[in-house]
Amino acid sequence: MAPPRAYQCEAVTLKKFPLGEADLLVTLYTRERGKVRALARGARRSNSKLMGHFEPLTQVKLSLAQGRDLDHVVQAQVVSGFALLKGDLGAIAKGLYVAELVDGFGSESNPNQPLYRLVIEALHAIEAAPESDLPLRFFELHLLQVSGLMPELYRCVECRQTLTPGRHRFSPNLGGALCLDCNPTDARLRPLSLRTLKVLRLLHRTPIAELPALSMDAALARELKALLSTTIQYWLDKEIRSNSFLEHVHHVAGTEV
Numbered sequence: 001m002a003p004p005r006a007y008q009c010e011a012v013t014l015k016k017f018p019l020g021e022a023d024l025l026v027t028l029y030t031r032e033r034g035k036v037r038a039l040a041r042g043a044r045r046s047n048s049k050l051m052g053h054f055e056p057l058t059q060v061k062l063s064l065a066q067g068r069d070l071d072h073v074v075q076a077q078v079v080s081g082f083a084l085l086k087g088d089l090g091a092i093a094k095g096l097y098v099a100e101l102v103d104g105f106g107s108e109s110n111p112n113q114p115l116y117r118l119v120i121e122a123l124h125a126i127e128a129a130p131e132s133d134l135p136l137r138f139f140e141l142h143l144l145q146v147s148g149l150m151p152e153l154y155r156c157v158e159c160r161q162t163l164t165p166g167r168h169r170f171s172p173n174l175g176g177a178l179c180l181d182c183n184p185t186d187a188r189l190r191p192l193s194l195r196t197l198k199v200l201r202l203l204h205r206t207p208i209a210e211l212p213a214l215s216m217d218a219a220l221a222r223e224l225k226a227l228l229s230t231t232i233q234y235w236l237d238k239e240i241r242s243n244s245f246l247e248h249v250h251h252v253a254g255t256e257v
């Protein structure tokens with residue numbers, strides 16, 4: 001019988017699930033293969049070499065062996081444990097929200113290196129500015145982009161006219177901004193202020209490490225968050241459970257997301 005085929009990859013752990021007495025079933029987002037579910041045998045034993053390598057939001061280098069049903073972890077080396085992020089409850093909630101969206105949008109048979117890079121960049125940005133919500137908004141918009149779902153921000157999606165400065169509307173299901181003259185019957189319209197449109201364009205064209213420290217008032221932050229999460233939920237077509245967790249953490253902390 002041929003030995004199991006081995007392969008190397010770099011990955012971030014999205015979630016883990018205890019299996020049997022000491023094993024872990026882990027969901028990874030890998031740079032090379034997209035989403036991979038793998039078995040880490042004995043990883044819950046305190047003397048295991050794999051112990052602690054598969055906490056969610058840990059970046060690892062891995063050797064895996066292909067199995068008939070599940071791939072098995074052979075070796076693991078931590079690249080970044082995001083220790084600072086994991087020391088802050090609000091930042092953990094944000095990181096788990098990122099992980100859940102990657103689990104939802106990532107595909108098991110379709111590697112997406114821009115998505116992998118985006119996850120790592122977003123986790124570093126959350127770690128660097130745990131109080132700011134801008135890294136999450138950046139992540140949401142760019143998640144849509146690397147998934148081929150980038151909303152139109154420059155022209156009306158219906159009449160294709162260039163948007164002039166002013167108030168507009170936004171339709172998640174029609175794929176972006178609309179001018180005030182267009183009223184397609186199947187659009188799930190929501191308001192789009194000029195301020196929110198400008199922040200969306202800034203998030204789209206600015207690398208995450210170069211984002212300025214924008215001070216957004218509560219109304220602007222709320223509109224931006226609602227627009228992006230409505231769009232994400234429309235595409236994901238299911239409730240984002242960790243988003244509720246995020247709301248809960250911010251509620252407990254007495255701050256607004």
Ligand SMILES: [Zn+2]
Nearest residue numbers: 156159179182
């Ligand atoms: Zn129009």
